[in-house]
Amino acid sequence: MKIIKIITIIFFSIAVISNLPFVAKPLLGKLDASHFKYSNLNASFTYVQSFGFKDSYIGERTKYRFKTEAHPTPENETIYRLYKINPLCFWRWHYYIFISSKFPYKRWDEIEKNRVAYDRNNMWQDF
Numbered sequence: 001m002k003i004i005k006i007i008t009i010i011f012f013s014i015a016v017i018s019n020l021p022f023v024a025k026p027l028l029g030k031l032d033a034s035h036f037k038y039s040n041l042n043a044s045f046t047y048v049q050s051f052g053f054k055d056s057y058i059g060e061r062t063k064y065r066f067k068t069e070a071h072p073t074p075e076n077e078t079i080y081r082l083y084k085i086n087p088l089c090f091w092r093w094h095y096y097i098f099i100s101s102k103f104p105y106k107r108w109d110e111i112e113k114n115r116v117a118y119d120r121n122n123m124w125q126d127f
Contacts, residue, residue, distance in 0.1 A: 015090040015091075020094075024091070024094045029050075035083055036048070036049035036099075038079050038081055039082055039108070040078060040080070041078065041106075044076060044124060045070065045124045048126045057099050062079075078104070085105075
């Protein structure tokens, strides 16, 4: 019983420490460098989250800039996350709660069939 209590305390300590903002971002950059991908319905907007020191997380500002600069049709305004949330990856909890929860999930194969041609000069397409 005492060993289970110690293991539980150690696990929660690691989970809390790994989700502190100054620890979480470098940890995500090392473990999940290209895991967090986003796209709109026709893939005219695709984004891979980077975790560099000065890189900001995807959010309302990115969505607003895309809408005002690219002028997508209403059905292509919504940005989806292309990854499932896995609660067992405890080092991602901070990102899941504060970033991922703002984007609905859609599978890439649902989007890929509607995809517009990739244009490397389009600043809104990463992949």
